Amino acid sequence: MKKDRIGPFVFVDEGSSQKITTDTLLLSEFVLPIKSTDTVIELGAASGALLLSLCAKGLPKMAVGVEIDKAAASAAQKNVERNNLEDTIDIINSDWRDLKGVLKKGSFSVVVCNPPYVKAGEGRLSPDAKRRAARAETHGTLRDLITALKYLLAPNGRACFIFPVKRLVEMLGELEAASLYPGRMRFIYFKKTGSARLFLIECSNTGGALVVEEPLYAAT
Numbered sequence: 001m002k003k004d005r006i007g008p009f010v011f012v013d014e015g016s017s018q019k020i021t022t023d024t025l026l027l028s029e030f031v032l033p034i035k036s037t038d039t040v041i042e043l044g045a046a047s048g049a050l051l052l053s054l055c056a057k058g059l060p061k062m063a064v065g066v067e068i069d070k071a072a073a074s075a076a077q078k079n080v081e082r083n084n085l086e087d088t089i090d091i092i093n094s095d096w097r098d099l100k101g102v103l104k105k106g107s108f109s110v111v112v113c114n115p116p117y118v119k120a121g122e123g124r125l126s127p128d129a130k131r132r133a134a135r136a137e138t139h140g141t142l143r144d145l146i147t148a149l150k151y152l153l154a155p156n157g158r159a160c161f162i163f164p165v166k167r168l169v170e171m172l173g174e175l176e177a178a179s180l181y182p183g184r185m186r187f188i189y190f191k192k193t194g195s196a197r198l199f200l201i202e203c204s205n206t207g208g209a210l211v212v213e214e215p216l217y218a219a220t
Contacts, residue, residue, distance in 0.1 A: 004020055006020070006049065006052045006053050006056050007052075007053070007056025007057070008056060008083075009052045009055070009056055009079075009082075009083040009085075010079070010082050010083060011047070011048070011049055011052055011079055012047075012075070012078065012079060012082065013047065013075075014047070014071075014075045014078075020049045022218055022219070023114055023162050023198070024049050024050050024053065024114060025053065026162060026188060026198075026200065026216065026218060027050060027112065027114050027160065027161075027162045027200065028050050028054055028057075030160055030162070030186065030200040030202070031054060031110065031112050031160045032054075032057055032058075033057070033058060034054050034055075034057060034058045034059075034060050034110065035058070036058065036059065036060065036061060037060075037061055037109075038060040038061060038109045038110050039060065039061055039062050039063075039107060039108045039109050039110070039154075040054065040060045040062070040063040040064070040108065040109070040110040040111075040112065041063070041064045041065075041066065041103075041108045041110070041111050041112070041152055042063070042064070042065045042066065042111075042112050042113065043066050043096045043111065043112075043113040043115070043145065043148060043149065044066065044067065044068075044096065044113055044114065044115060044116075045065030045066060045067045045072075045073075045076055045091065046067060046069075046072050046076065047072050047075040047076050047079060048065055048075070048076035048077075048079040048080060048089070048091070050112065050114065051063055051065050051076075051089055052079060052085075054112075055085060055088060055089070059088055060088070060110070062088060062089075062090070063088055063089045063090070064089070064090050064091075064092060064103070064108075065089060065090070065091045065092070066092045066094055066096050066099065067091065067092070067093060067094075068093070068094065068095045068096070070093055073091055073092070073093035074093075076091045077091045095140065096140065096144070096145065097140050097144050097147075097148060099148055099151065099152065100151055103152060105151055105152070106151075106152070106153065106154045106155060106157075107152065107154065108152045108153060108154055108157060109154045109156070109157040109158070110157060110158060110159075110160070111149045111152055111153050111157065111158075111159040111160070112159070112160045112161075113145060113149070113159075113160075113161050114161070114162050115142065115145055115161065142167070142170060142171065142174055143174050143177075146174045146175060146177075146178045146180070147178065149180075150178045150179075150180060153180075153204075153205060155205055156204075156205070156206070157204065157205070158183070158202050158203070158204045159180070159202070159203050159204070160200065160201070160202045160203075161201050162188075162198055162199070162200050163198065163199060163201070164197065164198055164199075165187065165195070165196050165197060165198060165199055168199060171201065175203050180203045180204065180205065181203055181204060181206060181207040181208065182201055182202070182203045182210055183202055183203060183204055183208055183209075183210060183211065184201070184202040184210070184211045184212075184213065185199055185200065185201050185202075185210065185211070185212050185213065186199065186200040186212070186213040186214070186215070186216055187199050187212075187215050187216070188215070188216045188217075188218050189215055189216070189217050189218070190217075190218055190219075192217065196215065200216075
């Protein structure tokens with residue numbers, strides 16, 4: 001059992017393959033700032049690393065982590081309890097496609113997600129069920145995710161993702177179909193030369209000028 005620190009918090013990876021990744025840290029920085037009045041939900045919370053990272057920078061009014069894998073959800077709950085965050089963070093063991101009627105429509109000012117990158121029906125799938133679910137769309141497509149966040153997002157709220165550049169056009173198309181508007185983007189490079197591999201994007205229910213921030217060069 002490996003222990004890490006996320007700011008003032010202890011994060012324990014209990015061998016669930018749901019570890020702290022560069023993508024998690026990049027997304028958590030992109031989402032900031034988190035205000036004390038914010039209501040935050042993460043779709044696909046794994047063991048809770050991203051939620052802990054956000055809370056380390058400023059506690060929201062409340063936060064919810066939704067995770068379909070029972071073992072990962074249990075690990076996230078333990079990480080919440082280890083850090084005495086039970087009054088701030090709730091963990092729900094659920095498929096994000098099943099949240100209608102469970103959570104109130106439009107009740108979150110911040111929706112955040114680091115979704116599986118591999119499109120359903122494409123790519124090589126890991127024989128390990130946990131890795132397969134984390135990396136490929138085995139429990140819902142990008143459209144399913146956008147539908148869920150549209151339901152959860154407050155009228156003046158914002159949603160943030162990290163996703164591969166090769167699916168950028170698809171992402172923008174799904175956002176448009178759901179009447180969601182990109183307001184901020186940032187491209188991520190892992191080498192000084194070559195193309196961007198990932199992008200960060202923030203969208204909302206209201207339109208406006210799209211701001212493309214300076215590129216980010218991340219360490220692998």
